[in-house]
Amino acid sequence: MLQTVKARPEIRLKPEAHKRLLQGHPWVFSNEIVMDPEAKALKPGAVVRLISAGGEALGTAIFNRRPLIAARLLSRDPEAAIDEAFFVRRLEAALRLRARFFDRPFYRLIHAESDGLPGTILDRFGDCVVLQVNTAGMDRLLPELLAAVERVLAPATMVLRNDTPAREMEGLASEFRIAKGRLDGPVELVENGVRFLADLREGQKTGWFFDQRRNRAQVAEQVAALAATSTGDARVLDLYCFSGGFAVQAAAAGAAEVTGVDRSDAALDLARQAAALNGVAARCRFEKREVLVHLGKLAERGETFDVVVCDPPAFIKSKKDYWQGLKGYRKLTRLAARLVAPGGLLFVASCSHHADPPAFTREVGRGLAAAGREGRILVTAGAAPDHPVHPAVPETAYLKAQLLALD
DSSP states (O other): OOSSTOOOOOOEEOTTHHHHHHTHHHTGGGGOOOHHHHHHHHHEEEEEEETTTTTTTEEEEEOOOOEEEEEEEEETTTOOOOOOOHHHHHHHHHHHHHHTTSSEEEEEEEEEEGTTSSEEEEEEEEEEEEEEEEEEEHTTTTTHHHHHHHHHHHSSEEEEOOOOOOHHHOOOOOEEEEEESSSOSOOEEEEEEEEEOOOOOTSTTSOOOGGGGGHHHHHHHHHHHHHTSSSSSOEEEEETTTTTTHHHHHTTTOOOOOEEESOOOOHHHHHHHHHHHTGGGEEEEEEHHHHHEEHHHHHHTOOOEEEEEOOOOOSSSSGGHHHHHHHHHHHHHHHHHHEEEEEEEEEEEETTTOOOHHHHHHHHHHHHHTTOOOOEEEEEEEEOSSSSOTTTGGGOOEEEEEEEEEE
């Protein structure tokens, strides 16, 4: 059972530590909290009332003294009841927001702190949902959250993909579980009018990357424009293609030849199936390669493409990887730019939240210069609107992308 509001334990902040909360930030770090015996005795994930050093009640949070982010705000109301009804309200608010942008149930419904549920991801795949809980507090509240999901969405299948490294930092075990229904294989989704398959059991993250939806549409639009020219023979190279998101949409937009490159056999197989589903398999080729090595070989052969897409995994997974990761984006840009035909397009993205936009832009520019290419940034973009950004948490604006025209 959930604790009553009256019995809710209190966590006191050190002097001045409350100021960031009052400015809209939802986190309190462990070194900002008075770790007295009472605080240390609380079980990981306890729902607490946050109190300033002066005794002012600041809100309701989940608390875990183990990680650096020790308290995560659930509500500015210190008396808020954190129960099924609370989660229903958060889900309904997120649903209303997505309904403004999407007319089919294929999107991210809950984007952690940005939707008021700390460390929680909920992706919709039609009548199947995938839930990922990365904090001890939300893990303890999982029964109430699942009940709310059932009440609001009534999905046929609920999948728990609680297998991220973030759970280890919270002291949580990794798990995969089907909380409702059954999962017999990959599920179908529709993005920008194109059909795909997502592996919700073994695929990366929750099985699909909805965040690139608008960027894929932007690239496909440019491919369509190229295909409509007198030559009409647009060639596209999709690097780190995963399950074919950019590649298949480019083919559906009219590309004459699309090559997708990845090192995952499972992802490439789903990409091939997606190409077949959309009737473009004859114009798509998917190859298992190590991308950076393969780029060098393509350049040696004198290959060029009208559009080159670079959507790599995070090169900077932690602060210690920062400088080496930035060099990785520079190198990838340098190698990819050499393959872009004169007047062609280069799309480069980073999902590393540690790579701030100015640094990413700088490294892309350096990569172009190292390749001996000049170009112009046509579009600077982030994630699709189902991945909203919390104004006080820059980490939620993790995705950065540029579409460049090269001379």
